[in-house]
Structures are given as C-alpha cells and as structure tokens.
C-alpha cells in the first residue's frame with residue numbers, strides 16, 4: 001500500500017487526514033499517515049502557534065497544511081489589505097440577512113456571545129487572507145504538503161511553495177477543475193466525491209475518482225469523499241488512486257476538539273441525515289440537516305449570499321452554536337459527509353488508522369482468494 005506519493009513524502013500509509021485540530025493532525029502523522037491542518041479558521045499568527053505545537057508533537061514525521069483560495073468570490077482581485085477588504089465587504093451584506101440569522105438563534109434559545117467578544121467575519125478564504133498564512137507555513141520544515149480548497153491555486157502561489165521543495169495539491173469535485181489544477185502545475189489532485197463532508201460537488205466518489213484519475217494521469221490522485229473503511233481505501237487504490245484523503249472520520253476521534261454535544265449529534269446521525277447547503281458559507285457544503293439548514297431553504301426567507309459574504313452573516317452564529325453547543329444542537333453548523341452513518345463511537349486516532357489498514361489488508365486478501373487459480 002506504500003504508493004509512490006507515500007515514498008515522496010516519507011509516510012507509511014496512504015492515509016491523508018484533513019482536520020482543524022492540531023492534536024488530530026499530529027496524531028495521524030505520528031501513526032504513519034499524513035495529518036493536514038485546515039488553516040481557514042486561523043489568522044496567520046494563530047496558525048503559527050498551531051504549527052509550532054505540531055512541530056513539537058510530531059517527532060520527525062511530516063504533515064500538511066490546507067489553505068483556501070477560492071476560484072470565485074466577492075472581492076477577488078482587490079488590492080485592499082485584509083481589514084479594508086473586510087470593511088468593504090461588510091457594506092455588501094444586507095441587514096435583513098443578519099437579522100434573520102439572529103432571530104433564528106434567538107428562537108432556538110442560543111445565548112449571545114459574552115459582551116466584548118466578536119466572531120471573526122472574514123476567514124482565511126481570500127487570496128489576501130491566505131497570503132500571510134503561506135508565509136508562515138513556509139517557515140516550518142516539517143510541512144511537506146500544502147493543499148488548496150475551492151479552486152486552482154494562483155500560479156505564483158504554486159511556484160512559491162514548490163520552490164521550497166514542498167508539494168502542492170488541490171481539491172476538486174469535477175474533471176474540469178482537476179484538469180485546470182493540472183494545467184496550473186500542481187503536484188497532485190484530490191478528487192472529492194459529493195458524499196464527502198464540507199464543500200463538495202454533486203458527483204459521487206465511485207463515478208468521479210476514475211474520471212479524474214484518467215484525466216490527469218500520470219499526476220497522482222488522492223481519493224476523497226465517503227472514505228471511512230479500509231475496503232473503500234482498497235477500492236480507491238484499485239482504481240488507480242495513490243491514497244485516500246479523509247475528513248469526516250476525524251471529527252469523532254478522542255483527540256478532536258469538538259464540543260461533546262456536537263460529537264453526540266454526529267454519533268447519532270445516519271447517512272441519510274446530511275444535506276448540501278449554502279446556508280453557512282455561501283458555497284454548497286455537506287453538513288447535518290437541521291432547523292438552520294431547513295430555514296434557509298424556505299421560499300419566504302432570505303437566500304444565502306455568496307462567499308465570503310454569507311459567512312459574514314453567519315460567523316456570529318458559528319461562534320455561538322460552538323460555545324453553547326448543548327443548547328444549539330438543532331441550529332449548529334455540523335459539516336460532515338455521509339460516512340457519518342458509521343461514525344458511531346469515539347476512538348483514538350491510532351485505533352482508526354490501524355483499523356483502516358487491517359480492513360484494507362483483509363480486502364486485498366479476499367480479492368486474491370476469489371481469483372481463479374490454475375489447477
């Protein structure tokens with residue numbers, strides 16, 4: 001199972017784990033996979049603190065960081081700095097959207113943030129906000145991979161990262177985007193099927209993976225979207241992928257910094273309980289369906305804005321539903337994929353990795369057993 005991409009990165013298993021939690025990222029890399037820290041929620045300064053912590057806890061193992069420079073967003077191409085861009089974008093948010101979000105939380109009894117506390121409204125998902133993050137990332141030698149979500153990374157960003165010997169990857173949900181990534185010069189592509197958690201397209205993994213593998217060959221492809229079992233890993237490698245890229249699975253591990261009430265919602269959910277909704281970030285994102293996602297679908301209510309404006313409306317709600325998770329289960333932001341249906345217990349990272357590897361080996365052995373042998 002040690003694919004050429006594993007060799008290049010010096011990792012034992014072709015298991016890539018996207019996570020917002022530094023403990024999970026470090027634990028995955030320590031267990032032989034590659035932990036990838038999602039940077040979107042961190043300022044460059046906070047990201048620096050998180051990476052320093054991982055450096056100290058990952059031994060001599062490599063890890064990755066994931067940034068978000070979308071192909072399309074409001075304010076793209078602006079040469080304003082981050083705070084001026086935020087001020088300009090704030091003017092574009094209709095007050096009625098903010099009032100609607102506030103009313104929804106009030107109706108569900110979710111308390112306000114303590115006086116003086118405010119949620120950050122412009123996350124690291126513009127070229128302007130990602131720039132300082134990249135500068136911080138390049139100071140950490142154990143970061144061997146930088147991945148970009150929601151679009152093809154700009155050519156100068158790709159060159160800047162590759163010049164330091166690191167690999168650049170990009171996520172895609174369609175063949176068209178995969179080809180654009182390849183043409184821009186990335187080192188590998190992550191093909192995420194629509195059943196995956198977070199921002200996602202609408203083509204299922206089993207259809208998307210082989211199409212992307214063929215379209216960008218010989219560029220390595222990581223298979224994402226719905227992987228939670230070693231049999232799926234075996235299927236992905238059998239199709240020609242060089243590894244699996246997972247996200248949802250790491251929300252219910254012991255090391256995850258997910259509020260207990262939110263973990264409870266995830267442990268309880270079945271594979272039928274997710275929906276692709278624009279209601280939190282402005283782009284289609286798979287999450288648990290609840291009163292919040294349903295409310296934004298009602299014809300008489302405001303329609304979600306684009307990215308990054310919708311999150312400027314919802315940042316306060318994300319912070320409040322996270323802080324008061326037990327009171328906010330029916331209106332919280334729970335990005336997760338359909339694999340949530342088999343995420344039924346909280347386990348340490350190492351146990352999850354060992355199980356994936358064992359299930360993979362069993363699948364391969366079973367496959368070999370069913371091959372006809374010469375008499």
Ligand SMILES: Cc1cc2nc3c(=O)[nH]c(=O)nc-3n(C[C@H](O)[C@H](O)[C@H](O)COP(=O)(O)O)c2cc1C
Pocket residue numbers: 018038039040066067068147148149150171192195196197198199224225226227245246247248249335336337338339
């Ligand atoms: C809670 C959550 C947040 C995510 N945030 C990001 C992100 O910021 N950047 C990114 O590249 N992918 C993000 N993703 C997508 C993952 O990188 C990954 O492609 C996806 O989870 C794979 O599908 P799976 O959830 O079925 O494993 C997120 C996924 C989840 C579950």
